[in-house]
Amino acid sequence: MPDGFEERELVEHAKEDPEAFGALYDRYFPQIYRFAYSRVRDQSLAEDVTSEVFFKALRNIKRYTYSGHPFSSWLYQITLNAVADHYRGAAGKEVELEEGADMPSQAPAVVDEVVRRDRSRRVWAAINQLPQQQRTAMILKFSEDKKIEDIAVIMGKSAGAVKLLLHRGVERLRRELPPQLEAEVGVP
Amino acid sequence: MTDDPELQEIFTDPGHQEVVDLLQSGRPATPPLDPHFRSYLRAKLMTEAHRTLPRQARRSWLGLGFKPRTLALSMAAVAAGFLVVLGVQIYLHGGSTEMGQPVAVDITKTINNKSDVSTAAEPIRIPFSGPVDKNAVAESVVIEPATSVTKQWIGSTLVITPTHALAPNTTYTVRLQASATPAASTPPSVKPTPTAAPSPVVVHFSTVRPPIPPVTAPSFASSNVAWVSDSRLDKSGTILNAVWTGGGQLLATRPAGQPGSAASATPSATPSSSPASGSATDVWLLSQSGTPLLDLAPGASLPSAPSTPAVRMFAAWSVHGGQANLEVRDLQGNLIATVATIKGTPERAAIWLGSDRLAYVDGNGTLNVVDLHGNPIVLPHQVKVSRGSVEASPSGGLIAVDGVEGPVVLDLAGAPAKPLPSGATGFDWSAKGDLAFLVQQPSGSDLYVAADGKQSTRVASSPAGQTWTDLNWAPDASSLLLATKPADSSSGAPSLLVVNRDGSNVVPFGAHTEYTAPEWSPDGNLVLFTRRDDATGGVTFQVATVSISGTNSAEQQAIAEVDRFMKARLAGDRSGALAELDSNGQAAFQSSGAPLTSAAGSTFDRYYPVTVQLTRTTPSTFLIGVRTFIAKPGGAETSFVEEQLMVVQQDQRYLIHDVQASPSQPLSHGPTVVSVEVLQTPPGQQIQVRFDADLKAETVTNGTVQVKTQDGTLIQSQVTFDPETHLATLAVKLRPGTYQLVVTTGVSDINNVPLAQEYDAPLVISR
Numbered sequence: 028m029p030d031g032f033e034e035r036e037l038v039e040h041a042k043e044d045p046e047a048f049g050a051l052y053d054r055y056f057p058q059i060y061r062f063a064y065s066r067v068r069d070q071s072l073a074e075d076v077t078s079e080v081f082f083k084a085l086r087n088i089k090r091y092t093y094s095g096h097p098f099s100s101w102l103y104q105i106t107l108n109a110v111a112d113h114y115r116g117a118a119g120k121e122v123e124l125e126e127g128a129d130m131p132s133q134a135p136a137v138v139d140e141v142v143r144r145d146r147s148r149r150v151w152a153a154i155n156q157l158p159q160q161q162r163t164a165m166i167l168k169f170s171e172d173k174k175i176e177d178i179a180v181i182m183g184k185s186a187g188a189v190k191l192l193l194h195r196g197v198e199r200l201r202r203e204l205p206p207q208l209e210a211e212v213g214v215p
Numbered sequence: 216m217t218d219d220p221e222l223q224e225i226f227t228d229p230g231h232q233e234v235v236d237l238l239q240s241g242r243p244a245t246p247p248l249d250p251h252f253r254s255y256l257r258a259k260l261m262t263e264a265h266r267t268l269p270r271q272a273r274r275s276w277l278g279l280g281f282k283p284r285t286l287a288l289s290m291a292a293v294a295a296g297f298l299v300v301l302g303v304q305i306y307l308h309g310g311s312t313e314m315g316q317p318v319a320v321d322i323t324k325t326i327n328n329k330s331d332v333s334t335a336a337e338p339i340r341i342p343f344s345g346p347v348d349k350n351a352v353a354e355s356v357v358i359e360p361a362t363s364v365t366k367q368w369i370g371s372t373l374v375i376t377p378t379h380a381l382a383p384n385t386t387y388t389v390r391l392q393a394s395a396t397p398a399a400s401t402p403p404s405v406k407p408t409p410t411a412a413p414s415p416v417v418v419h420f421s422t423v424r425p426p427i428p429p430v431t432a433p434s435f436a437s438s439n440v441a442w443v444s445d446s447r448l449d450k451s452g453t454i455l456n457a458v459w460t461g462g463g464q465l466l467a468t469r470p471a472g473q474p475g476s477a478a479s480a481t482p483s484a485t486p487s488s489s490p491a492s493g494s495a496t497d498v499w500l501l502s503q504s505g506t507p508l509l510d511l512a513p514g515a516s517l518p519s520a521p522s523t524p525a526v527r528m529f530a531a532w533s534v535h536g537g538q539a540n541l542e543v544r545d546l547q548g549n550l551i552a553t554v555a556t557i558k559g560t561p562e563r564a565a566i567w568l569g570s571d572r573l574a575y576v577d578g579n580g581t582l583n584v585v586d587l588h589g590n591p592i593v594l595p596h597q598v599k600v601s602r603g604s605v606e607a608s609p610s611g612g613l614i615a616v617d618g619v620e621g622p623v624v625l626d627l628a629g630a631p632a633k634p635l636p637s638g639a640t641g642f643d644w645s646a647k648g649d650l651a652f653l654v655q656q657p658s659g660s661d662l663y664v665a666a667d668g669k670q671s672t673r674v675a676s677s678p679a680g681q682t683w684t685d686l687n688w689a690p691d692a693s694s695l696l697l698a699t700k701p702a703d704s705s706s707g708a709p710s711l712l713v714v715n716r717d718g719s720n721v722v723p724f725g726a727h728t729e730y731t732a733p734e735w736s737p738d739g740n741l742v743l744f745t746r747r748d749d750a751t752g753g754v755t756f757q758v759a760t761v762s763i764s765g766t767n768s769a770e771q772q773a774i775a776e777v778d779r780f781m782k783a784r785l786a787g788d789r790s791g792a793l794a795e796l797d798s799n800g801q802a803a804f805q806s807s808g809a810p811l812t813s814a815a816g817s818t819f820d821r822y823y824p825v826t827v828q829l830t831r832t833t834p835s836t837f838l839i840g841v842r843t844f845i846a847k848p849g850g851a852e853t854s855f856v857e858e859q860l861m862v863v864q865q866d867q868r869y870l871i872h873d874v875q876a877s878p879s880q881p882l883s884h885g886p887t888v889v890s891v892e893v894l895q896t897p898p899g900q901q902i903q904v905r906f907d908a909d910l911k912a913e914t915v916t917n918g919t920v921q922v923k924t925q926d927g928t929l930i931q932s933q934v935t936f937d938p939e940t941h942l943a944t945l946a947v948k949l950r951p952g953t954y955q956l957v958v959t960t961g962v963s964d965i966n967n968v969p970l971a972q973e974y975d976a977p978l979v980i981s982r
Contacts, residue, residue: 045264064246
């Protein structure tokens with residue numbers, strides 16, 4: 028991965044040089060698309076969101092200033108906003124769970140998934156059933172390998188709040204996943 | 216237990232740690248991605264970036280990506296003398312000043328009489344001799360064909376700067392109204408003296424004829440391929456295997472702990488042993504010269520990469536505790552997905568099927584195919600493989616397998632497997648979809664080629680009992696590299712040969728020394744191979760620089776022939792023009808009604824080639840589209856005609872053999888196609904259509920720029936448009952044959968002026 032200095036230099040060039048912006052795009056497209064898809068679970072929507080993210084980045088890159096966090100944090104922030112904008116424009120499409128809600132009734136489907144797929148796939152499938160904020164934090168940490176401090180910047184929360192989301196997410200997976208997995212992970 | 220201290224701090228409970236470990240041991244499946252979306256979005260973004268970001272820093276960051284061969288050919292074309300043509304005429308009529316004096320433009324200080332106006336976005340300066348209403352003058356500027364410009368006054372000179380490069384071969388007209396300065400000092404009570412509307416200032420100029428790009432990829436026929444020099448990637452044993460990426464870098468398995476430079480000594484290893492079976496290894500990204508760039512996958516081995524440059528991913532095996540994960544990563548090293556897990560240690564790299572599936576052989580010897588989510592693809596037949604060859608066609612639809620029950624070609628679409636000759640192995644698919652393989656006989660080796668993986672034909676045999684191995688197609692599928700070993704290995708070292716696709720002209724490639732496992736780089740400039748290291752007894756990976764000779768001399772001769780023909784026509788030399796036609800060409804001109812020389816009362820003013828296409832190689836045949844401008848004697852151009860000239864090699868020269876002429880078209884102010892180029896970009900093609908005007912990008916779509924079969928069936932294509940260069944690029948997959956390019960009047964310029972009339976041109980895809 029790029030070191031911070033090299034990345035900052037590239038970003039500064041990208042404020043004036045289309046080719047440098049293209050290099051940023053090449054570097055960050057995979058993770059932004061992957062993250063967008065993880066949030067919307069639809070290829071066409073993920074393409075729309077990814078497109079919106081990079082066009083917004085292009086329009087606003089001159090205003091971007093380095094704040095000690097990776098440039099990608101800024102892109103993730105834009106992605107979250109773009110996803111939120113999308114669901115605001117299509118109210119009711121996203122199934123949002125309350126923090127205290129039980130796992131959805133699709134849990135048996137998850138169980139089927141657990142039976143069929145390998146262990147890590149089962150856990151990842153279950154992550155998709157978490158409440159939105161927990162899911163975002165979990166994906167950024169476990170799929171995108173972000174530091175907690177960076178996740179906090181992306182989500183506009185404190186580091187402590189992110190830790191809490193992660194803890195609740197993992198606890199919820201441990202507590203509410205079907206028995207097969209519970210047996211595997213050693214939960215009584 | 217996780218290595219991440221942040222997670223260790225949060226999760227101290229063993230139950231939580233188990234979940235964390237499960238999360239970290241796998242990643243979500245790779246999301247589905249339209250393979251064209253990434254490049255499509257990039258093109259759109261770059262268009263917007265070029266429009267919105269400041270201009271002064273361009274080309275300061277990444278440099279120009281000229282490939283030496285392309286540059287050399289371009290320069291050769293320049294040297295061939297494709298020069299510009301028209302002068303610049305400035306017609307000036309002044310306005311008048313507030314003092315009633317006419318405003319003049321000093322044409323001696325303009326581009327007047329320049330006959331080779333560069334396409335670079337150089338300023339057009341209009342100096343005025345007196346005060347004018349600067350805002351009004353600047354606002355009155357109109358350029359045709361439609362061109363975005365910036366306008367700026369420097370003193371009394373109006374500087375008009377195109378915002379990007381002008382189109383080649385184009386006559387531009389700049390019009391502006393030389394309005395006088397408003398009489399600000401005139402008392403309001405005094406009514407200004409009415410004056411006649413000033414005549415516009417009109418500037419005409421034409422741009423240069425650009426170099427003609429090569430129409431064919433370099434021919435890798437065996438007579439053209441020459442070894443220039445070679446260099447070792449690293450010391451013996453420090454690279455265990457290596458493959459090219461689609462973008463021309465190298466993926467290598469290296470023993471773990473290698474530094475990021477090529478200087479360290481490590482224990483010897485050979486590429487023939489499975490790197491995964493030994494101690495820990497890493498997969499590195501190397502430059503073409505072997506410079507380690509990035510440790511992409513610590514603990515991994517046996518990388519493989521798709522051939523498509525835009526798909527910047529690779530697959531590699533990662534062995535942990537008696538099982539191996541097949542991982543897909545991007546070329547930054549980020550793990551995208553783990554798509555399969557097998558017991559034991561893999562012995563071969565996974566095989567990419569196109570860019571979205573992978574084939575691998577599991578611990579039981581069973582051939583499996585998965586997509587990038589890890590979902591298994593059901594094969595039409597279960598196939599067991601021992602040590603035999605497995606290779607997939609470029610599209611990924613066919614897999615040649617040397618299975619334990621015999622060699623076959625599997626069709627993933629479900630068609631019955633096609634058996635190959637007994638003993639067939641050592642498969643390699645060309646970019647055009649031809650399958651080559653070897654059959655070892657007691658008397659030597661037989662080389663077979665199966666067009667499209669179907670009917671196989673023995674094309675060559677080793678002449679003196681040599682054993683041939685390691686087939687590798689040249690990028691243009693015209694020849695194969697292979698390793699040859701003498702029947703009596705004590706009589707000589709193994710070496711490399713190059714042989715034409717039809718088995719002809721088997722010639723040595725490189726020195727007679729221990730060269731094996733050749734693999735062409737995607738651009739055809741280099742060959743990766745292995746060589747026994749006499750000092751250590753190990754094997755080194757090396758890269759040879761390759762020279763391709765005689766690649767485009769045919770094209771240059773054909774264009775030179777057209778140039779002779781057209782110059783005779785422009786000069787009114789009918790007999791000179793006839794001398795460039797064969798008998799069929801003379802008959803074709805007679806029957807087509809196309810005049811050899813201009814009619815009375817007009818002249819052929821200039822011409823330029825719009826398209827140059829290779830249609831056959833035996834004999835060399837080119838289809839060259841030329842556009843000829845017709846002018847009144849000593850006057851301005853009024854119309855043009857376009858002709859498709861078929862130029863055929865006959866004995867030692869080329870002659871015009873046929874013509875298809877379009878009706879004369881009046882010159883208009885709408886945008887016009889100025890060039891069409893077909894680029895082979897395996898597994899498909901790119902059709903590049905360049906316009907002369909700034910276009911409304913949203914009007915350039917696959918609805919307005921189309922490729923059709925000869926019976927009018929629309930071919931599926933993806934169109935991108937770069938306003939900066941006026942270039943529309945169609946990505947298509949065409950089989951050899953003749954097609955029609957159609958640009959409709961739905962294309963319009965930034966002033967909403969549509970294409971003057973539909974443009975049609977033949978496209979020939981040759982094998």
